[in-house]
Amino acid sequence: MQTLFINIKELLQIRETGIDKISGSDMATLPKIDNAYLVIENNIISDFGPMENCPKLSDVKIIDATGQVVLPTWVDSHTHIVYAGNRIQEFVDRINGLSYEEIANRGGGILNSAKKLNETSEDEIYEQSKIRLEEVMQQGTGAVEIKSGYGLSVDGELKMLRVIKRLKENYPIAIKATFLGAHAFPMEYKENHAAYIDLIINEMLPKIASENLADYIDAFLETGYFSVEETIKIMEAGRKYGLEPKIHVNQFTAIDGIKACVENSALSVDHLEIVTDEDIEVLKNSKTMPVALPSCSYFISIPYTPARKMMNAGLPLALATDYNPGTTPSGNMNFVVATACIKMKMTPEEAINAATINGAYAMGISKTHGSITKGKKANLIITKPIMSYYQLPYAFGTNLIDKVMIEGQFI
Numbered sequence: 001m002q003t004l005f006i007n008i009k010e011l012l013q014i015r016e017t018g019i020d021k022i023s024g025s026d027m028a029t030l031p032k033i034d035n036a037y038l039v040i041e042n043n044i045i046s047d048f049g050p051m052e053n054c055p056k057l058s059d060v061k062i063i064d065a066t067g068q069v070v071l072p073t074w075v076d077s078h079t080h081i082v083y084a085g086n087r088i089q090e091f092v093d094r095i096n097g098l099s100y101e102e103i104a105n106r107g108g109g110i111l112n113s114a115k116k117l118n119e120t121s122e123d124e125i126y127e128q129s130k131i132r133l134e135e136v137m138q139q140g141t142g143a144v145e146i147k148s149g150y151g152l153s154v155d156g157e158l159k160m161l162r163v164i165k166r167l168k169e170n171y172p173i174a175i176k177a178t179f180l181g182a183h184a185f186p187m188e189y190k191e192n193h194a195a196y197i198d199l200i201i202n203e204m205l206p207k208i209a210s211e212n213l214a215d216y217i218d219a220f221l222e223t224g225y226f227s228v229e230e231t232i233k234i235m236e237a238g239r240k241y242g243l244e245p246k247i248h249v250n251q252f253t254a255i256d257g258i259k260a261c262v263e264n265s266a267l268s269v270d271h272l273e274i275v276t277d278e279d280i281e282v283l284k285n286s287k288t289m290p291v292a293l294p295s296c297s298y299f300i301s302i303p304y305t306p307a308r309k310m311m312n313a314g315l316p317l318a319l320a321t322d323y324n325p326g327t328t329p330s331g332n333m334n335f336v337v338a339t340a341c342i343k344m345k346m347t348p349e350e351a352i353n354a355a356t357i358n359g360a361y362a363m364g365i366s367k368t369h370g371s372i373t374k375g376k377k378a379n380l381i382i383t384k385p386i387m388s389y390y391q392l393p394y395a396f397g398t399n400l401i402d403k404v405m406i407e408g409q410f411i
């Protein structure tokens, strides 16, 4: 079955086959066709071009997109959308003056979510998480990475990863699962880090690998969480099971963690609110994608990733939500793109590149997602009639999406 979109006001992010990411000054360019057509065959993009070249097709469903902008769906390469309950009380505690660190030191934060998760059944976690997944799909997300990391026990981590597996099986959206057992030290291991790392490496990882539950491995490399040396052990152990690292690093402090991640061929380094000149140097000429999470900076009032400085140094940059109950209870990529423009001074072109093709790279799916390219998945955002794509970040907070197509189907 073919679908033909005609009269598309702007068809954005059109790319040749084989482009997997966009770096540095190239991020300022977002290739597009004004007044375009686009052909979808089953679940794949099969053709596109200017309206004057529009083919005459028979037995085709025609959609007139006059006034509407069409772009690839967002790729959200960093989320924690599988969790139990919420942390609304901590939100209010922060408004009343407590810091994220103070809340964590009182047993709140990640350990609070871990307690809730371990007390909740797998079915209930699935029910709570699928609501969030369905919500972000309606907001234009067509691929999502989901981490474990609120189990912090063998059973808890397996439970989370099994929920992610069920979401993968039951939804058309591309999902990658990341094992984040090294998210925090449980209370009983506070004074015995080696024993918890041993549990991760010798008990969790073999079980996860035997059930094929994870695609990537992560750790929270941060002062007060996992040290550089501890994170290296986790990355090396994951590699033995074929899990590439995607690491939380430089959220609050810069402790040479990025260097360790690059040396261990991490696919991405995520957060990067605090970035030194040395960090930028080690990222140059590496295959590691830096990932910024501006909704987290917004929600807990920490610095924004220095996007301009990084792009000026020739680096690529991806944008993701970090959707989680503590630092970012929002999975809205439209807000991420707008906030990147408003607060990080990324241009709309840079932000859209970061939220599509570079996001796809950061979750290892740029062969199939992240751009309007012949042969890629038919994953599309069709906007309401708008002035131009500039309106997407400009009218932040307004829902400008008319329809979302994932794998050739409107959802």
Ligand SMILES: N=CN[C@@H](CCC(=O)O)C(=O)O
Residues within 6 Å of the ligand: 109, 110, 113, 220, 248, 251, 296, 322, 324, 325, 326, 327, 328
């Ligand atoms: N920083 C580490 N992990 C999550 C937040 C975890 C939490 O507070 O629940 C993040 O990416 O922000």
Ligand SMILES: [Zn+2]
Residues within 6 Å of the ligand: 078, 079, 080, 248, 322, 324
């Ligand atoms: Zn995160």
